[in-house]
Amino acid sequence: xxxxxGAALAACGTSGPAPxxxxxSGAAAGGNGGGGAKAxxxxxxxxxxEAPRTAAVKRFNQANPNGQIDINVIQxxxxxxxxxxxxxxxxxxxxxxGWGGGGLRSYVQAGQVEDLTSWFGENAAVKDRLFPGxxxxxxxxxxxxxxxxxxxxxxxxxxxxxxFEKVGVQPPQSYGDILDLVKKFNAAGIAPFSLxxxxxxxxxxxxxxxxxxxxxxxxxxxxxxxxKDAWNNPAxxxxxxxxxxxxxxxxxxxxxxxxxxxxxxxxALLYTGKAAMMLHGSWSYGIQQAQGGDFVxxxxxxxxxxxxxxxxxxxxxxxxxxxxxxLSISSKATPEQxxxxxxxxxxxxxxxxxxxxxxxxxxxxxxxxxxxxxxxSKDAEFLNFIYGVSSNAKVFAQSWDQALSPxxxxxxxxxxxxxxxxxxxxxxFATNMNAVIGK
Amino acid sequence: MTVSAxxxxxxxxxxxxxxxxxxxxxxxxxxxxxxxxxxAVIPLIGVLLLSFxxxxxxxxxxxxxxxxxxxxxxxxxxxxxxxxxxxxxxLSWAVQTPASILIGVFLAGHQRYRELLAVLYFxxxxxxxxxxxxxxxxxxxxxxxxxxxxxFDLLTQDWLGEPGLALGVVIFVxxxxxxxxxxxxxxxxxxxxxxxxxxxxxxxxxxRVRMFFNITLPQLKYTVITSSTLMxxxxxxxxxxxxxxxxxxxxxxxxxxxxxxxxxxFQANLMGAACVIGVILxxxxxxxxxxxxxxxxxxxxxxxxxxx
Numbered sequence: 001x002x003x004x005x006g007a008a009l010a011a012c013g014t015s016g017p018a019p020x021x022x023x024x025s026g027a028a029a030g031g032n033g034g035g036g037a038k039a040x041x042x043x044x045x046x047x048x049x050e051a052p053r054t055a056a057v058k059r060f061n062q063a064n065p066n067g068q069i070d071i072n073v074i075q076x077x078x079x080x081x082x083x084x085x086x087x088x089x090x091x092x093x094x095x096x097x098g099w100g101g102g103g104l105r106s107y108v109q110a111g112q113v114e115d116l117t118s119w120f121g122e123n124a125a126v127k128d129r130l131f132p133g134x135x136x137x138x139x140x141x142x143x144x145x146x147x148x149x150x151x152x153x154x155x156x157x158x159x160x161x162x163x164f165e166k167v168g169v170q171p172p173q174s175y176g177d178i179l180d181l182v183k184k185f186n187a188a189g190i191a192p193f194s195l196x197x198x199x200x201x202x203x204x205x206x207x208x209x210x211x212x213x214x215x216x217x218x219x220x221x222x223x224x225x226x227x228k229d230a231w232n233n234p235a236x237x238x239x240x241x242x243x244x245x246x247x248x249x250x251x252x253x254x255x256x257x258x259x260x261x262x263x264x265x266x267x268a269l270l271y272t273g274k275a276a277m278m279l280h281g282s283w284s285y286g287i288q289q290a291q292g293g294d295f296v297x298x299x300x301x302x303x304x305x306x307x308x309x310x311x312x313x314x315x316x317x318x319x320x321x322x323x324x325x326x327l328s329i330s331s332k333a334t335p336e337q338x339x340x341x342x343x344x345x346x347x348x349x350x351x352x353x354x355x356x357x358x359x360x361x362x363x364x365x366x367x368x369x370x371x372x373x374x375x376x377s378k379d380a381e382f383l384n385f386i387y388g389v390s391s392n393a394k395v396f397a398q399s400w401d402q403a404l405s406p407x408x409x410x411x412x413x414x415x416x417x418x419x420x421x422x423x424x425x426x427x428x429f430a431t432n433m434n435a436v437i438g439k
Numbered sequence: 440m441t442v443s444a445x446x447x448x449x450x451x452x453x454x455x456x457x458x459x460x461x462x463x464x465x466x467x468x469x470x471x472x473x474x475x476x477x478x479a480v481i482p483l484i485g486v487l488l489l490s491f492x493x494x495x496x497x498x499x500x501x502x503x504x505x506x507x508x509x510x511x512x513x514x515x516x517x518x519x520x521x522x523x524x525x526x527x528x529x530l531s532w533a534v535q536t537p538a539s540i541l542i543g544v545f546l547a548g549h550q551r552y553r554e555l556l557a558v559l560y561f562x563x564x565x566x567x568x569x570x571x572x573x574x575x576x577x578x579x580x581x582x583x584x585x586x587x588x589x590x591f592d593l594l595t596q597d598w599l600g601e602p603g604l605a606l607g608v609v610i611f612v613x614x615x616x617x618x619x620x621x622x623x624x625x626x627x628x629x630x631x632x633x634x635x636x637x638x639x640x641x642x643x644x645x646x647r648v649r650m651f652f653n654i655t656l657p658q659l660k661y662t663v664i665t666s667s668t669l670m671x672x673x674x675x676x677x678x679x680x681x682x683x684x685x686x687x688x689x690x691x692x693x694x695x696x697x698x699x700x701x702x703x704x705f706q707a708n709l710m711g712a713a714c715v716i717g718v719i720l721x722x723x724x725x726x727x728x729x730x731x732x733x734x735x736x737x738x739x740x741x742x743x744x745x746x747x
Contacts, residue, residue: 081705088497106708110498198599198688255581257600257689269582407495410707414691421602421690 037336038068039094042083045073048361052354060348067340087112092330094337100137100146100326101402102409108140114329117143119342126346131366133396134324147345148324151363152390155205155321158284159277159302160270163190171302175309182251185276191253194275196266198258200413201401203420205279208320208400210239213309217395224403226438231430240426247420264291271295281321282386286362305389319389320397324366408436490714507711520699527610527695528674534614535621535670543625544655564619572683575612602692605685609693613680621666628662668731675724696720
């Protein structure tokens with residue numbers, strides 16, 4: 001049953017003229033058409049990433065007539081299901097685009113992706129030009145299974161400068177300032193923070209920073225390493241308690257539980273001035289620029305790294321978010337296909353032209369020195385900030401839901417939603433989460 | 440007497456067509472039977488088998504016996520999901536049935552404008568659940584929705600952020616979508632009721648309300664059962680609407696059984712556990728359908744027409 005179903009699923013997304021070994025089905029069916037081997041590569045569609053990704057493959061194919069790459073472009077949510085089904089049915093594309101972390105770990109445990117450790121050892125130049133922080137989410141049990149690619153996306157504290165001026169306050173220098181600002185903004189009838197609570201991962205960004213600023217990266221690292229009862233750490237309970245205090249103090253917009261991030265309603269709250277601040281991924285800059293009228297261009301948008309928590313042990317230069325996107329090679333691909341993929345990794349991924357295109361979309365390529373491309377960009381100020389935060393962070397932690405296995409991540413997101421609803425206590429949260437450590 | 444005599448007196452060749460017809464009929468059912476086996480029985484067996492395994496959709500399928508069953512049955516999430524499913528089923532039945540009967544009775548008249556209204560009422564059913572959910576979500580948004588736009592405070596609630604309100608919204612939207620369909624059933628049912636019953640009642644001096652309760656409603660008994668069966672079995676599997684509207688939130692307040700199954704299977708990658716929920720859904724659906732058949736009396740297919 002499984003195989004025909006997988007084949008059918010894989011085949012219905014194949015791009016281009018399918019029948020003779022094109023795209024997806026070529027990888028496992030072994031039906032290579034004439035004219036040399038072909039590797040397949042699936043990735044996400046839609047702006048801003050689709051254009052640079054497609055162009056990089058096109059340039060690679062022009063330079064390598066004997067080792068072509070076929071692409072298959074798939075929309076975000078469909079991609080997540082489809083790539084999993086394809087890998088499970090041994091129909092994976094040669095090059096697997098992903099987010100690293102827990103998802104990559106499950107591919108590794110199923111023996112579906114190549115160990116690239118020795119290849120990176122032999123090709124040190126490929127590795128050394130990228131941000132070292134980006135390799136964390138590509139490394140499982142000390143071995144590298146993916147090549148970091150594309151851009152770095154730290155979580156940033158955005159704020160509406162116009163609202164700050166109106167109320168006559170300054171951006172927060174510490175978590176204590178944040179609590180003061182909450183009172184002042186509430187008194188002025190403006191929500192202190194915008195939050196798309198229904199999406200759940202948006203709430204998670206708050207916990208990621210509170211945990212890091214209070215105790216450093218150790219608490220979550222212990223969870224990630226599968227240590228028993230890791231969530232019971234006093235620092236963890238302190239962070240969870242602080243979180244609920246902020247919610248009880250009306251730190252977030254009324255009705256945040258029904259706001260969703262995919263409709264960008266949370267960003268709209270910020271640029272329309274209904275909310276003063278928002279914790280969000282760096283990609284939010286581009287969205288506010290596109291949808292917020294002249295809000296960004298007129299200098300209305302401010303940004304900063306999350307401030308330190310008073311008395312906390314964490315390093316305030318640390319950050320969290322997406323340290324990169326990731327490319328793996330299917331272990332089921334043929335040796336020729338694997339060679340093409342490695343050549344693409346060495347010469348095609350994040351070449352100069354691709355870096356320029358990413359900068360054009362408002363992204364910071366994870367390449368050392370890519371900041372030299374920012375001059376002349378209208379977004380140079382923001383890009384430099386992101387480059388600075390990302391390259392200076394001693395720890396660039398991966399988003400928790402990406403770092404954990406899908407099973408643990410789902411329990412995490414569920415419990416975060418309940419924590420924010422105040423329907424469970426910090427201690428209950430810790431107990432519920434301890435139950436899925438290592439799963 | 441004469442019939443049987445002539446029949447037996449016929450030549451074998453004349454009897455043959457009837458005999459052949461008896462032989463052909465079961466074969467005619469074969470395509471339907473095959474489709475039923477392929478699309479219902481085999482997947483059902485597959486789900487049952489998978490419920491005794493552990494599978495993260497990537498690695499190999501491992502036989503783990505009753506482990507998935509144990510984990511689901513001891514999970515406090517299961518009674519909660521059953522409760523939410525029951526609430527949605529019962530409340531949406533209670534909202535839809537009276538409304539559908541009233542609209543159906545009203546539409547059963549033969550005036551032109553009623554035909555037009557029937558078409559208008561039917562429109563919600565033509566929209567996809569996802570589109571309906573997205574529309575309602577936008578309308579109910581506390582910051583940018585209808586209430587905020589009209590500065591109408593009563594409408595500016597945190598509709599999908601408060602557990603009780605969110606459940607109410609789900610029931611309302613489900614009803615909004617499906618009342619048209621059930622109204623159509625009742626409209627058909629009412630038009631089947633013989634005119635003579637009303638004429639007789641009129642002669643006896645019965646008013647409209649009396650006629651409704653003493654003639655229309657009893658005559659609609661089997662339509663009520665049909666419509667209720669569809670409603671109840673259908674609401675067991677409500678998924679798309681809830682998924683888009685609330686994703687089971689806030690904090691599991693609208694996490695019904697079908698959504699629970701999806702979340703376990705495709706978000707948490709626990710296929711074994713998801714299949715357990717699937718089996719439970721089948722059993723509950725089956726039990727309810729049988730119960731409703733019982734309530735419908737011995738022979739729900741009997742004609743209600745006079746003289747038949």
